[in-house]
Amino acid sequence: DVKVTQSSRYLVKRTGEKVFLECVQDMDHENMFWYRQDPGLGLRLIYFSYDVKMKEKGDIPEGYSVSREKKERFSLILESASTNQTSMYLCASSYRGEPRHYGYTFGSGTRLTVV
Amino acid sequence: KNEVEQSPQNLTAQEGEFITINCSYSVGISALHWLQQHPGGGIVSLFMLSSGKKKHGRLIATINIQEKHSSLHITASHPRDSAVYICAVPPNTGNQFYFGTGTSLTVIP
Numbered sequence: 606d607v608k609v610t611q612s613s614r615y616l617v618k619r620t621g622e623k624v625f626l627e628c629v630q631d632m633d634h635e636n637m638f639w640y641r642q643d644p645g646l647g648l649r650l651i652y653f654s655y656d657v658k659m660k661e662k663g664d665i666p667e668g669y670s671v672s673r674e675k676k677e678r679f680s681l682i683l684e685s686a687s688t689n690q691t692s693m694y695l696c697a698s699s700y701r702g703e704p705r706h707y708g709y710t711f712g713s714g715t716r717l718t719v720v
Numbered sequence: 721k722n723e724v725e726q727s728p729q730n731l732t733a734q735e736g737e738f739i740t741i742n743c744s745y746s747v748g749i750s751a752l753h754w755l756q757q758h759p760g761g762g763i764v765s766l767f768m769l770s771s772g773k774k775k776h777g778r779l780i781a782t783i784n785i786q787e788k789h790s791s792l793h794i795t796a797s798h799p800r801d802s803a804v805y806i807c808a809v810p811p812n813t814g815n816q817f818y819f820g821t822g823t824s825l826t827v828i829p
Contacts, residue, residue, distance in 0.1 A: 609762075638816075645729070647806070647821035695763065708753050708808070709817065713762035 608632075611696050611712040618719050624683040626715050628696030635701035637679035638709070639663075639671065642693040654679055655701060686719045693717075723747050726807050726820035733827050739794040741823045743807030752790050754781050755806040757822070763806065766792075797827045 612627035628637065638653040640663075650663030652671040660671050668690060672680045679698075683690055693716050697709040724745045733739050743752070751770040757763045767774050767781040769790070774781050778797075783790040794801055807820040 614760075645821060648819040650816065653816065697763075708765050708768060708810075711763040714760075716760075 609696055609698050609710050609712040611694075611715050613715050614713060616715055616717045618683075618686050618717065620687060620719055622683075622686045622719075624686050624717070624719075626681040626683075626694055626696075626717070628679045628681070628698075628712055629677050630679075630696075630698040630710070631677065632698060632710065633676070634698035634710070635676070636699045637673065638697040638699075639669075639679065639681045640695045640697065641665070642695055642714070648695065651681065683717075688719050691717060691719045722821075723811075723818040724807055724809055724820040726823055728823060729821065731823055731825045733797050733825070735798060735827055735829050737797050737827075739797050739801075739825065739827075741792045741805050741807075741825070743790045743792070743820055745788050745790075745807075745809045745818070747809060747811040747818065749785070749809045750812060751810065752783055753808040753810075753817070754790075754792050755808055757804040757806065759803070766805075794825075799827045799829050802826050 609630045618624050639651045640648040642648050649665050651669050652663050654660045654673045657676050670682045693714050695714045696712040699709045727742050753768050754766045755763050756766050769783050778795045780793040804822045804824050806822045808817045810817050
């Protein structure tokens with residue numbers, strides 16, 4: 606069964622900590638995405654990557670960075686966590702050029718609480 | 721500016737009721753996706769459709785590409801249908817989706 610795996614389901618961190626959220630996919634997808642999901646706001650794109658070592662800013666990149674050293678792994682980094690980054694974080698992947706035909710595969714999400 | 725608008729945002733229904741969730745979009749597309757997210761869970765795809773109607777069990781999705789509108793219907797709703805339903809549209813150019821804000825459905829026994 607193909608999947609996108611996020612390393613943690615629940616995470617509690619302190620303000621100012623550096624936080625790493627990991628995402629691994631086993632489908633040989635070129636595209637990987639990080640979204641945050643908040644009530645009433647829906648899914649908002651933070652960063653995405655079309656290939657290894659490539660990254661593009663999404664709609665809300667401030668306070669975040671990403672790393673893609675291997676095709677299967679896409680990491681989201683909160684350089685200095687703040688309480689307004691408390692949210693559900695979802696990773697997704699897709700074949701290059703194919704989302705409009707096949708869609709994304711999503712991970713199960715990481716619910717991050719910053720205290 | 722929201723490329724995708726969903727309504728209603730929240731919906732509570734009695735078990736057995738017929739449910740409709742609406743999605744309107746402003747970008748040019750060739751297909752639209754309906755997604756489902758159970759509480760605390762990841763997101764799964766229910767339908768991808770580019771014209772007409774698709775049916776899967778008690779779920780029916782319709783789309784009118786010219787009017788830029790789609791609906792998701794649930795017949796004989798059941799408490800296990802309680803979830804967030806999200807409309808997603810991939811524009812004809814680019815690799816990203818635009819997502820609606822979701823409809824949170826609660827079906828009461």
